[in-house]
Amino acid sequence: MRDVAALAGVSLKTVSRVVNREAGVSPDVTARVERAVAQLGYRHNLAASNLRRAHGRSAMVGAVLQDVSNSFSASLLRSLEDEARDRDVAIVASSLDEEPERERSIVESLVRRRVDGLLLVPATERQDYLADDLRNGLPVVFVDRRPQGVDTDSVTVDNGLGARLAVDHLVAHGHRRIAMVGDMPSIQTAQARLEGYRSALRHAGVEPDPALAAMSVRSSDDAIAAVYRLLDLDDPPTAIFAARNSLAVGAIRALHQRGLAGRVALVGFDDFPLADIVDPPLTVVRQNVRTIGAEVAKRLFARIDGDTSAPHHVVLTPELVVRGSGEIRP
Amino acid sequence: MRDVAALAGVSLKTVSRVVNREAGVSPDVTARVERAVAQLGYRHNLAASNLRRAHGRSAMVGAVLQDVSNSFSASLLRSLEDEARDRDVAIVASSLDEEPERERSIVESLVRRRVDGLLLVPATERQDYLADDLRNGLPVVFVDRRPQGVDTDSVTVDNGLGARLAVDHLVAHGHRRIAMVGDMPSIQTAQARLEGYRSALRHAGVEPDPALAAMSVRSSDDAIAAVYRLLDLDDPPTAIFAARNSLAVGAIRALHQRGLAGRVALVGFDDFPLADIVDPPLTVVRQNVRTIGAEVAKRLFARIDGDTSAPHHVVLTPELVVRGSGEIRP
DNA sequence: TTGAAAGCGCTACCAA
DNA sequence: TTGGTAGCGCTTTCAA
Numbered sequence A, B: 001m002r003d004v005a006a007l008a009g010v011s012l013k014t015v016s017r018v019v020n021r022e023a024g025v026s027p028d029v030t031a032r033v034e035r036a037v038a039q040l041g042y043r044h045n046l047a048a049s050n051l052r053r054a055h056g057r058s059a060m061v062g063a064v065l066q067d068v069s070n071s072f073s074a075s076l077l078r079s080l081e082d083e084a085r086d087r088d089v090a091i092v093a094s095s096l097d098e099e100p101e102r103e104r105s106i107v108e109s110l111v112r113r114r115v116d117g118l119l120l121v122p123a124t125e126r127q128d129y130l131a132d133d134l135r136n137g138l139p140v141v142f143v144d145r146r147p148q149g150v151d152t153d154s155v156t157v158d159n160g161l162g163a164r165l166a167v168d169h170l171v172a173h174g175h176r177r178i179a180m181v182g183d184m185p186s187i188q189t190a191q192a193r194l195e196g197y198r199s200a201l202r203h204a205g206v207e208p209d210p211a212l213a214a215m216s217v218r219s220s221d222d223a224i225a226a227v228y229r230l231l232d233l234d235d236p237p238t239a240i241f242a243a244r245n246s247l248a249v250g251a252i253r254a255l256h257q258r259g260l261a262g263r264v265a266l267v268g269f270d271d272f273p274l275a276d277i278v279d280p281p282l283t284v285v286r287q288n289v290r291t292i293g294a295e296v297a298k299r300l301f302a303r304i305d306g307d308t309s310a311p312h313h314v315v316l317t318p319e320l321v322v323r324g325s326g327e328i329r330p
Numbered sequence C: 001t002t003g004a005a006a007g008c009g010c011t012a013c014c015a016a
Numbered sequence D: 001t002t003g004g005t006a007g008c009g010c011t012t013t014c015a016a
Helices: A002-008 A012-019 A027-040 A044-053 A069-084 A100-113 A130-136 A159-172 A188-201 A220-231 A243-255 A289-304 B003-010 B014-020 B027-040 B048-050 B071-086 B100-110 B129-136 B159-172 B188-203 B220-232 B243-258 B289-305
Strands: A060-065 A090-095 A117-120 A140-143 A156-159 A176-183 A239-240 A265-269 A283-286 A313-316 A318-319 B060-065 B090-095 B119-120 B138-144 B154-156 B178-181 B239-242 B265-269 B285-286 B313-316 B319-321
Touching: A002 A012, A002 A027, A012 A027, A012 B243, A060 A069, A060 A100, A069 A090, A069 A289, A069 B071, A090 A100, A090 B071, A100 A117, A100 A130, A117 A289, A130 B119, A140 A289, A140 B188, A156 A159, A156 A289, A159 A176, A159 A188, A159 A239, A159 A265, A159 A283, A159 A318, A176 A188, A176 A220, A176 A243, A220 A239, A220 A243, A239 A243, A239 B138, A243 A265, A243 B048, A243 B154, A289 A313, B003 B014, B003 B027, B014 B027, B060 B071, B060 B100, B071 B289, B090 B100, B100 B119, B100 B129, B119 B289, B138 B289, B154 B159, B154 B289, B159 B178, B159 B188, B159 B285, B159 B319, B178 B188, B178 B220, B178 B243, B178 B313, B220 B239, B220 B243, B239 B243, B243 B265, B289 B313
Parallel strands: A060 A090, A060 A117, A117 A140, A140 A156, A156 A313, A176 A239, A239 A265, A265 A283, B060 B090, B060 B119, B119 B138, B138 B154, B154 B313, B178 B239, B239 B265, B265 B285
Antiparallel strands: A090 B090, A283 A318, B285 B319
């Protein structure tokens, strides 16, 4: 910037004005400065400029997701990006892989970078570690899971309801032996879905069989193994509720490999891009990711813009999408 | 930091040393400073600290992708992240949606943020606008498409070869009326795939029929319409080569809707997560995204670490993955 | 409309 | 082992 000022024969401050498009610089001087900028290939340094700025914003937000390569995280990221784009806010994305220690270190790293806000899909059970930063006014919006130990905005879906929708649907199609494949019960959503599954069964007059609830299933490959074990039971299930999309994918693969693709009913939780063209087309409980993403972006930027109202907890209602796999009869 | 220094009864510089874990501070002083840091909830400011640092790194890299929500972009992002994680480098991700103007503005914004390097899947035809920054030593690695008008590292696959693999395979299964659905010919990869398609046909003694080459098909929905038009021809194709994964998805949907799912052969370009469980399982030409991503990360960080050798142009070889849809006979 | 000086939060350099 | 001073690239404040 000093070089630009020298070349244009003006002061530092004038270059600053031109670069920031502040009013009150004569067209003549503006042109001279812009010529110097182009000639020297000068690039304005955003970090340095924000350092002295009153608000001290970095024009970055952090997106702390489960795994940017899964479709739920990726769509969330995209929704946030669409909103951030208009504001010239950059997004720093990182994946947790459900590792609590990574969450803390990533959040810490983002705070050190002075992000203006955070979208967080937590992997930890409690987020007390955020207390200081929240008190200092860092906007944080939780997604998919509610904050524990601190209070801040969240956007979630009603997981219990979603599970009941799935199980009710299977019951309505004549099933009584309904298995569930779910993630670790320590994960809030997995636990809520498990409870919804059990409550729907009881409501249908079926006592949940612990042998049919395969929990702590983490990956698609784990789900294949889990479904194999379920199918090998003496009294195997006639229907499966796969409580996360990657688990549903594993279940589909397992059923294919066993030649049971059109014989055992399957309902997934979370839609994914090709669920309508797998074989058979997958019936799912859908949480509308675009709606979630838009809601999150709205909250986050409202906070960044100074909204200091009490934390909002938005709970969205999932819906059943009927496609075929859930309508197979026992 | 001043407050921390005051509370701990030491100088600014000493706090700086403790915070940066520099050697040569007595355990006693270190403990005092750390207590003050905790008590005040002090957060080190990375931007400010890098401002004065010799190398002036921001510890951020930019990933300029087509669309973070598509699986190719998302996987690329993830591969880069895995490498960046070890180095405490953050990733700023943005989507282009194939819009050239966005590319320039995003790159400019990233340069203003002083990212240490750039992964770029360009939407522009030429990238002369990067010349200044490249000359200034900004590391940029192109992915999927080669740079035009400037020279810098790139990681691509042999698109012509990939298209020939697909068409040869269909020819080997008895097809002569082979259609192609492709993106805009102005996109380098789309053009290369079109040429590969034509050359494979000619090599098989089939004169390419322009009516069978549906180009400028942009989205999955466009692909549905395009396949409909192809199927409505007087002499419709018995096989389709879909030259991008979203186009293959559209083609699958169209074939399903027409009840031709197992009757018309289909080979896609680019694998995607569920290609093996769609109906029928999709035969594809695969470019291994993890390999690409790892290669990109390797190049990018090598440059950031000071590698000033001539630009590397890595060309990877795609492979045919046989799954069923490509082996349907006419 | 323009500029000079001080300072944002931190680190480099050199001295104690 | 510790601290003081200058300065990173920019903006703020106030004066001209």
